[in-house]
Amino acid sequence: xxxxxxxxxxxxxxxxxxxxxxxxxxxxxxxxxxxxxxxxxxxxxxxxxxxxxxxxxxxxxxxxxxxxxxxxxxxxxxxxxxxxxxxxxxxxxxxxxxxxxxxxxxxxxxxxxx
Amino acid sequence: xxxxxxxxxxxxxxxxxxxxxxxxxxxxxxxxxxxxxxxxxxxxxxxxxxxxxxxxxxxxxxxxxxxxxxxxxxxxxxxxxxxxxxxxxxxxxxxxxxxxxxxxxxxxxxxxxxxxxxxxxxxxxxxxxxxxxxxxxxxxxxxxxxxxxxxxxxxxxxxxxxxxxxxxxxxxxxxxxxxxxxxxxxxxxxxxxxxxxxxxxxxxxxxxxxxxxxxxxxxxxxxxxxxxxxxxxxxxxxxxxxxxxxxxxxxxxxxxxxxxxxxxxxxxxxxxxxxxxxxxxxxxxxxxxxxxxxxxxxxxxxxxxxxxxxxxx
Numbered sequence: 521x522x523x524x525x526x527x528x529x530x531x532x533x534x535x536x537x538x539x540x541x542x543x544x545x546x547x548x549x550x551x552x553x554x555x556x557x558x559x560x561x562x563x564x565x566x567x568x569x570x571x572x573x574x575x576x577x578x579x580x581x582x583x584x585x586x587x588x589x590x591x592x593x594x595x596x597x598x599x600x601x602x603x604x605x606x607x608x609x610x611x612x613x614x615x616x617x618x619x620x621x622x623x624x625x626x627x628x629x630x631x632x633x634x
Numbered sequence: 635x636x637x638x639x640x641x642x643x644x645x646x647x648x649x650x651x652x653x654x655x656x657x658x659x660x661x662x663x664x665x666x667x668x669x670x671x672x673x674x675x676x677x678x679x680x681x682x683x684x685x686x687x688x689x690x691x692x693x694x695x696x697x698x699x700x701x702x703x704x705x706x707x708x709x710x711x712x713x714x715x716x717x718x719x720x721x722x723x724x725x726x727x728x729x730x731x732x733x734x735x736x737x738x739x740x741x742x743x744x745x746x747x748x749x750x751x752x753x754x755x756x757x758x759x760x761x762x763x764x765x766x767x768x769x770x771x772x773x774x775x776x777x778x779x780x781x782x783x784x785x786x787x788x789x790x791x792x793x794x795x796x797x798x799x800x801x802x803x804x805x806x807x808x809x810x811x812x813x814x815x816x817x818x819x820x821x822x823x824x825x826x827x828x829x830x831x832x833x834x835x836x837x838x839x840x841x842x843x844x845x846x847x848x849x850x851x852x853x854x855x856x857x858x859x860x861x862x863x864x865x866x867x868x869x870x871x872x873x874x875x876x877x878x879x880x881x882x883x884x885x886x887x888x889x890x891x892x893x894x895x896x897x898x899x900x901x902x903x904x905x906x907x908x909x910x911x912x913x914x915x916x917x918x919x920x921x922x923x924x925x926x927x928x929x930x931x932x933x934x935x936x937x938x939x940x941x942x943x944x945x946x947x
Contacts, residue, residue: 562910584703584913586739588770600739600770603703623766624910626812626853 556580557629559587559601564619564629571611573633578608587627592618689929689942690795692720692757693840695733695877696897698767699751700744705900705913706921709738713751715946716898716927721756727929729794730757733877733895734765734805734842740775749779764788765842765878766805766814773806789820791827797932798831800824802841804856812853814843816862825865836871836932836939843878846885846892849905854879866890871937873930879911881924882943893941896926922947 555575558565560582571577579589581601589598589607595617598607611617611633621627694716701709720730732752737744752760761783768776777786784790788803802824804814816824839845845863847855856862866872872890880902885892901914901924916924926945932938 561912583910584705585911586767586770597772600767602739622808623770624812624853625808625810626851 558582562627568630570632573614576608576610578606580606588622590620590622689727690931692727692730693875693895693928695895696735696880698735698738698899699748700738701899705915709899712925713898717754729759731840732762733840734763735767738767740768740770742775745775763801763842797836800839804841804843809857813855813857815857821861824862828865833868834870837869838873840875844876845874848883852911873939895928898925
């Protein structure tokens, strides 16, 4: 009797967790389609991206070498991203943001916020 | 065997040998000509070559503690191997310089692990300069640990055995094209530091990034290094040491010898070979042949510098 109750108690939160995980995956996947920048072979890709104000852009480093995401005007600065690390920034103000890697400053990109 | 040694080594010959400068080659700088000499030969004919077997100091570089990718999943292990090699040297060098990229990601725990490993070095003095991997947080962690020697400037100088050592920082003011930079404050400090010093004083300059442009597209150089080198031109013996590119490249210009050291962590491709200076994956039995440590000896009379690179295998 006791075991049955315990099992039920475990199943319910597990189901909820799975649902949450699924929805989290979905939103990440969606973000990757629209506002994702990958860093690979010492390049930001895409090198220019246009998003709407209020959007969050996520950078993911796929190189074995760390990179950083730095805004030229000093609005934001990621820490060093190891391979597969990500960094996100929410762009509230419209404008053109010049981005570079603080470790390899010749790596450049722009984010245009409308 | 001595017949193998060119009696009047040409610069071209020296440069040709430099291209193959691998394990067990000793570079002897005499009269502005850098001549590579087989180590075994140097050992057997020390007196003839006036090569002392007492290294004045050691250079360790690019330990990248915290790196854990395929190119070397055990950078702590290869640093330990390096330290064991140094501790087993028959005569202890007086001091060690670390030319930066102590850590991979500037994380406190990476600095802690590096300090713990380096404390195993059987040498009393350790002098450092930061690499760009050490200051990705703006320098907070590096300076909290190593800033004292320089009033938190990072650059400083000291004297040892009549040799003037100058530590420069070229990873805090990058040029837009990706080259390293020293900045006006540091250049002014360097000029003042050298003022009034006798030109016969042997000078050793050490920094993380190369002080001459090896390959601009990958940022392998220092944008305002020429200014610094102009202050150093009048000195009779200048040895400029750096790391950053994880392989040996040398150049001699007048009385100035430029030399980059190997990493203790992982090799990098030769200039322009690939999309960027990514960690180079090599077969595991090849890795320790591409990692190592540099020993340097400076002699006063006649003024000369010897640079010797050893690999871990």
